Amino acid sequence: MDREERxxxxxxxxxxxxxxxxxxxxxxKGIEVGSGVPNKQYDSKEIYELIHIANCFxxxxxxxN
Numbered sequence: 001m002d003r004e005e006r007x008x009x010x011x012x013x014x015x016x017x018x019x020x021x022x023x024x025x026x027x028x029k030g031i032e033v034g035s036g037v038p039n040k041q042y043d044s045k046e047i048y049e050l051i052h053i054a055n056c057f058x059x060x061x062x063x064x065n
Contacts (some may be wrong), residue, residue, distance in 0.1 A: 001009075010018065028034065 010021075013021070023033070
């Protein structure tokens with residue numbers, strides 16, 4: 001599925017369907033809801049960079065250590 005089709009599909013979903021999809025993707029990547037820093041404002045570039053770094057080091061997501 002190309003980007004345009006994914007965007008169209010995402011926009012056609014209801015809010016609750018979007019939320020469910022996002023939560024499933026977060027869980028698959030090992031990201032927990034509320035796992036950010038309290039009282040911290042993030043810009044989208046900062047988030048992208050953090051996600052990219054975390055993807056390079058999968059051991060950062062391993063909570064058993």
